[in-house]
Amino acid sequence: MPQNAIEFSDVQKRYGDKTVVDGLSFHVRTGECFGLLGPNGAGKTTTLKMLLGIANPDAGTIMLAGESIPARSRIARQRVGVVPQFDNLDPDFTVRENLLVFGRYFGLSASKTRAKVDPLLEFARLQNKADARVAELSGGMKRRLTLARALINDPDVLVMDEPTTGLDPQARHLIWERLRSLLSRGKTIMLTTHFMEEAERLCDRLCIIEEGRKIAEGAPHALIAKEIGCDVIEVYGAAPEALREELSPFAVRTEISGETLFCYVDDPGPVNARLAGRQGLRYLHRPANLEDVFLRLTGREMQE
Template structure:
C-alpha cells in the first residue's frame, strides 16, 4: 500500500482546454493520492472524457500542468503510459483474436516479452472470471464477458494507475457487482483507480474522493459522505401520483414540512431533516405512492447539475 507521504498518482493544476472558442476544461485542479479510487463525475458534455485524454497525454492542454505517476504530461506521456492501464468507454477488443491472443498482442505494445505475458495471462483471465474462455473468440462472449476481458487487458502491464471510463455501462446487475468486486481488489492491492461513471451508486460504493464538474469547471469536491452531508438534507421522500391522488394539491399543503421540495414530472421530492410529519400526512392520502430513503450521491449530483436532460 502507498505511504502517507507518497507523491500523488495524478496531479492536475489549472488545466484548460478550449475547442472552437468554448472552454471544455476550465481551470480544473485536483489531486489523486496513490492507492485510492478517485471519481470524476459530471453530466454529458461536462468535460470528463476530454479531461481523461488530457491526463493521458492524448490531447495537448492549452495551459496548466499534469503530473501522472511522477511524469510530466504530455512531455513524458509515452513513458508514463508504460505503467498505466486504460479501460475505455467502449470495448475495442480485436474480434479476430481469442481472449488469450487479445492479452498477448496488447502486452507486446508495452515491450513485454511473450514469455512474460503468457505467464500473466492465466491469472488475468481468472481475475476476470474468464479462466475457461482463454481460447474463446469474441463472437462467443457476452457483453459482460467482453467488459471483463477489457479490464483484464488493462492490467496486462501491471499498471500503477488504472483509468476507467464508465466501466459498467450496459452491464446487468450481476456483471456490475462482479466488476465492483474486482475494482475493490485492485485498490486493496495498492492500485490507483480513476473512474468516470454515470452511476452514482457506483461512485458512492467505490470512490474515496471525487469531484463533480460541469461545463468544464469543478463545482464540488470531497468524499461521497462529505458531499452528501454538505449539500443535501439527510432524508428524502419521493411521492408519486399513482391513482388520482392530486399531487399538486398535496405538495402545496405540506410544503412547509420539508426543507426543500423539487418537482420532476409526476414525482415530488421532499428533502427533510425530520420526515415523520410528512409521512404521517401521506398515510392519510389515498392515490399517492411514496418511497422514504436516506439521501445519496445522486441527490447531490442532481442538485448541483440540474434535472434537465443533457445530450
C-alpha cells in the same frame, strides 16, 4: 509512486471558441479510487484524453505517475492501464490471444506475457473462456476481458471511462468486486461514471464538474451530508404542485421533477403521516444519496 498519482492544476482546453475544460484542478492520491462525475458534455472525456496525452491542454499542468504530461506521456503510459468507454477487443483473436498480443505493446517478452495470462484470466473469471472468440462472449465477459487486458503491464494507475455502462446488475457487481481487489493491492483508480451508486460504493473521493469547471469535490458521504443533510421522501401519483403546498411546512425544502415531488425532511414523521393511506399515491422514504447531490448541483432537467 509519488504521494499523488495524478495532479491537475488550472488546466484549460478549448476547441475553437468553446472552452471544454476551464481551470480544472484536482489531485488523486496514490492508492485511492477517485471519481470524475458530470453531465454529458461536462468535459470528462476531454479531461481523460489530456491525462493520457491524447489531447494537449491549452494551459495548466498535468502530472501522471510522477511524469509531466504531455511531455513525458509515453513514459507515464508504461505505468498506466486504460479501460475505454467502449470495448475495443480484437474480434479475430481468442480471449487468450487478446491478452498475448496486448503484452507486446508494452515490450513484454512472449514468455513474460504468457506467464501473466492465466492469472489475469483467473482474476477476470474467464478461465473457461480462454479459447473462445470475442464474439462468443457476453457483454460482462467482454468488459472483464478489457479490464484484464488493461492489467497486462501490472500498472500502478488504472484509468476507466464508464467501466460498467450497459452491464446487468450481476456483471456490474462482479466488476466492482474486482476493482475493490485491485484497490486492496495498492492500485490507484480514476474513473468516470454516470452511476451514482457506483461512485458512492467505490470512490474514496470524487470531483463533480459542469461545463468544464469543478463545482464540488470530496468524499461521497461528506458531500451528501454537506449538500443534502437530511432524509428524502419521493411522492408519485398526485398533483405535485398542490401536494407541495400542503407538505412544504413540514419539509426543509421541496423540489418537483416531472410528476414527482421530492421532500427533504429532518423529521419524516409529519410528512409520512399525511401521505399514509392515500389512494392512488405512492411514496418512498429513504436516506439521501449521491444522486441527490449530483442533481442538486447540476439540475434535474436534461441538458442538450
